[in-house]
Ligand SMILES: NC(=O)N[C@@H](CC(=O)O)C(=O)O
Ligand SMILES: [Zn+2]
């Protein structure tokens with residue numbers, strides 16, 4: 001039995017750092033485990049231009065420890081300027097663009113109403129090799145919430161990739177067997193991130209003995225068959241799947257509400273959670289590629305120097321953590337974890 005695992009320092013390819021009072025706390029938690037993070041742009045108002053991304057990057061840098069690199073993204077709207085976007089990509093200010101279908105998730109009201117309205121932007125992205133990160137859910141009221149991701153593949157993803165076959169595309173936080181199979185069968189310019197929570201819970205967790213707002217996120221957790229397909233994909237050794245926590249903090253009162261926010265805050269214990277899954281699947285030897293190699297290779301970035309060490313051993317996750325001026329209920333709150341984060345070196 002392996003009791004200690006040292007791997008190359010990992011990155012988190014999907015993070016919500018928020019802003020203002022949250023920023024120092026979110027950055028500290030993510031930077032403790034990860035060297036780089038793809039920073040989601042769904043602030044209010046959203047990060048829609050290179051200038052806004054640079055200003056946000058400066059606010060992050062002010063609170064970040066040495067050695068942490070935020071990789072910035074632009075929030076696509078029907079009015080995104082491809083010239084500003086391409087200039088920001090060329091000078092390294094922005095790494096990728098994020099597609100939120102309008103009204104699909106938290107702070108997506110300014111998102112894209114119809115994929116065809118951003119075809120000129122996608123044309124440019126394909127030409128310059130800029131990755132498109134996708135929240136892949138349809139938003140029409142007629143589609144069942146548990147079907148939104150699978151329908152998105154048929155209705156949006158397949159036609160878009162047919163029209164832009166060389167577009168670099170990351171299907172973010174996949175939650176279904178359909179998405180895992182689609183990505184596995186797609187060409188190398190298509191990849192996916194997988195969260196730790198979708199590897200651990202299925203939709204029963206949202207209703208276990210009562211309604212559980214801290215298990216609610218988007219895309220919503222699906223049936224067990226989908227969780228098993230995600231575990232298979234993540235631990236398969238395929239370079240198309242990589243770590244993206246989708247850590248998405250909301251204060252306790254925003255979650256425990258008559259209309260609770262979607263999002264799970266897993267930055268404090270992400271690696272512990274992922275490594276437990278790889279351990280349970282007998283795939284500890286494949287964890288480093290998933291956490292530390294597949295992402296940078298897809299993005300065309302160098303691998304990190306330095307390492308992190310995870311050790312087998314019980315720790316109890318706190319019931320609450322401070323977040324800005326309030327408190328947050330983290331992923332696995334109050335539960336015993338069987339792996340611990342022993343620290344980063346180098
Ligand atoms: N995942 C979530 O449930 N919430 C995210 C938005 C997102 O990633 O869709 C958030 O910003 O709160
Ligand atoms: Zn999303």
Ligand SMILES: [Zn+2]
Nearest residue numbers: 016040246248
């Ligand atoms: Zn997200």
